[in-house]
Amino acid sequence: MTRKHVVVVGAGFSGVAAATAIARSKRARVTLIGRDGFGRGLAYGTKDPSHLLNVRASNMSARADKADDFALWLHSKTGKDPGVFATRSRYGDYVQSTLKQAQRAAMLSGGLKCLEGDAVSCRAGSGWWNIELASGRGIEANGVVLALGNPPVSIPVVFSDASVPLVDPWDAKAMQRIGKGDVLLLGAGLTMIDVALSLAARPRIQTIYALSRRGQTPRVHLDPPSPPPSTPLELPPNLSDALHLFRREVRAMSERGEPWQLAVDRMRGATPALWGGLSVEQQRRFLRHLRVWWDVHRHRAAPEIFSRAQDLQNSGKLRVLAGEVVSAQKVGRHYEVFHRQRGGRARHRLEVAAVVNCTGANLDLTRSPDPLVQQMLAEGLARTHATGLGFDLDENARVLDARGQTQGSLYAIGPITAGAFWESTAVPEIRARAAAISALI
Ligand SMILES: Cc1cc2nc3c(=O)[nH]c(=O)nc-3n(C[C@H](O)[C@H](O)[C@H](O)COP(=O)(O)OP(=O)(O)OC[C@H]3O[C@@H](n4cnc5c(N)ncnc54)[C@H](O)[C@@H]3O)c2cc1C
Numbered sequence: 001m002t003r004k005h006v007v008v009v010g011a012g013f014s015g016v017a018a019a020t021a022i023a024r025s026k027r028a029r030v031t032l033i034g035r036d037g038f039g040r041g042l043a044y045g046t047k048d049p050s051h052l053l054n055v056r057a058s059n060m061s062a063r064a065d066k067a068d069d070f071a072l073w074l075h076s077k078t079g080k081d082p083g084v085f086a087t088r089s090r091y092g093d094y095v096q097s098t099l100k101q102a103q104r105a106a107m108l109s110g111g112l113k114c115l116e117g118d119a120v121s122c123r124a125g126s127g128w129w130n131i132e133l134a135s136g137r138g139i140e141a142n143g144v145v146l147a148l149g150n151p152p153v154s155i156p157v158v159f160s161d162a163s164v165p166l167v168d169p170w171d172a173k174a175m176q177r178i179g180k181g182d183v184l185l186l187g188a189g190l191t192m193i194d195v196a197l198s199l200a201a202r203p204r205i206q207t208i209y210a211l212s213r214r215g216q217t218p219r220v221h222l223d224p225p226s227p228p229p230s231t232p233l234e235l236p237p238n239l240s241d242a243l244h245l246f247r248r249e250v251r252a253m254s255e256r257g258e259p260w261q262l263a264v265d266r267m268r269g270a271t272p273a274l275w276g277g278l279s280v281e282q283q284r285r286f287l288r289h290l291r292v293w294w295d296v297h298r299h300r301a302a303p304e305i306f307s308r309a310q311d312l313q314n315s316g317k318l319r320v321l322a323g324e325v326v327s328a329q330k331v332g333r334h335y336e337v338f339h340r341q342r343g344g345r346a347r348h349r350l351e352v353a354a355v356v357n358c359t360g361a362n363l364d365l366t367r368s369p370d371p372l373v374q375q376m377l378a379e380g381l382a383r384t385h386a387t388g389l390g391f392d393l394d395e396n397a398r399v400l401d402a403r404g405q406t407q408g409s410l411y412a413i414g415p416i417t418a419g420a421f422w423e424s425t426a427v428p429e430i431r432a433r434a435a436a437i438s439a440l441i
Helices: 013-025 069-078 088-109 172-176 190-200 239-255 260-267 271-277 280-298 303-315 371-378 415-421 427-440
Strands: 005-009 029-034 112-116 119-124 129-133 138-141 143-146 181-186 205-212 318-331 334-341 347-352 354-357 398-400 406-412
Touching: 005 013, 005 119, 005 129, 005 138, 013 029, 013 088, 013 112, 013 143, 013 427, 029 088, 029 138, 069 088, 088 112, 119 371, 119 406, 129 143, 129 406, 172 190, 181 190, 181 334, 181 347, 190 205, 190 303, 239 260, 239 280, 260 280, 271 415, 303 318, 318 347, 334 354, 406 427, 415 427
Parallel strands: 005 029, 005 143, 029 112, 143 406, 181 205, 181 354, 205 318
Antiparallel strands: 119 129, 129 138, 318 334, 334 347, 398 406
16 A cells, blocks of 8 residues: 555444545545445434424534535525524535535545445554455555444333334334324434424324433523633533532523523533543443433524424423333234333323334444444454443544554544543534544544
8 A cells, every 4th residue: 555545434424524534634545435325324314304403504514624614505505594403404415515525626635435335344454454344345444433323222121022113213114104193202302303393294193202211301502592602611520510510600690691501502612521531430420310411401402493392292292201111012003001200100001103212322332233343342453431332442532442552543433432522423523523533644
């Protein structure tokens, strides 16, 4: 190999952001491997126009070096202003266009090649990596970026034991097949809202139940938006102290007439450092007790989506329940599900046409069905993070092996880096990480 070659595995948003950043840097030629298309991934493959981004166009650039890239692109296509929440499908068009643009620009500097395939193994040679595809083809590279994305959701045992199938909310055909009756959605986050809005538009769907342990649903973005906060909120590297100071600051802001959303936004830049400064025990405590509160305040819904979800709740079409499922079974063409409400002992019965799993990606990679992940863990090329969220990485996103050592240019990006950085799934963090990896290649 005469010129550096980097392979990026996975071609959702993270893979495209990493591949295009590296290609633009002209440091290496890049091969982007995708098993199911290039640029849309799980989030931006939906065609449903009711599925909006949960971040304004002004902060959705795919490029760390060009903050208004998406806003300008959107304006050129639709005339819409940077404050809008565009459809996720439109955003997928944009990501694909950034890929095409980077491919054209890289033609003279070594190239950015898209290769359809399923990477099944990654092994180290001396100074290079060998990536093997399911087809048997091998590819050599000086560096690898794992952009494997959102692992599949896990199926709660109460459903698997009873052989009650759960519908994948991103499987459009399975969603279409849901018959007449009530529907139960497991989980109450942004995915639940998307699914509830889609189902509510169908006349044969009756009541939509959403069930999660605490019944907390996403809060709403400020409308109109306020300018980005100028003073960052820095918190001490101890969970209890940080929480105490954060609450005090929210109270003080509220007395000044400032909305709580700004407090969350003010700590955004400092979150990875705060997370990294916590002990593993404190990180686990956060996940156990605070995660749900963090998620609903940090991952907020677009105002339009929020108010439509509120309308559904006010009309009784959507009922959000706090509790857990205790049993499930098939009864004729429907499913009988018993759940216990939070804090109560009584069992409540639902009879539903389908149960949709909106609980989100399971980041415990020991349970990943991806042969590449299993091979890397089994051969000690990677290990899972102590919190159970994704791979263990150093502060530069280099994958640590079973002994905790980095191994040349092997990086990870996207949701599988949640244990290492916590903030790892939204576009602003992914594009910054892509630029940082590209600078290290
Ligand atoms: C429904 C939803 C809505 C979101 N909305 C927003 C938003 O509005 N704003 C925002 O900032 N963020 C949003 N996010 C978060 C963020 O943008 C996504 O998590 C992001 O798309 C992550 O991209 P990814 O490439 O890491 O993962 P994925 O989209 O999961 O893509 C990974 C790709 O890699 C492929 N792959 C995996 N393993 C292999 C292999 N071994 N070989 C070949 N290919 C492989 C997969 O098949 C997949 O195509 C949203 C996320 C979701 C799920």
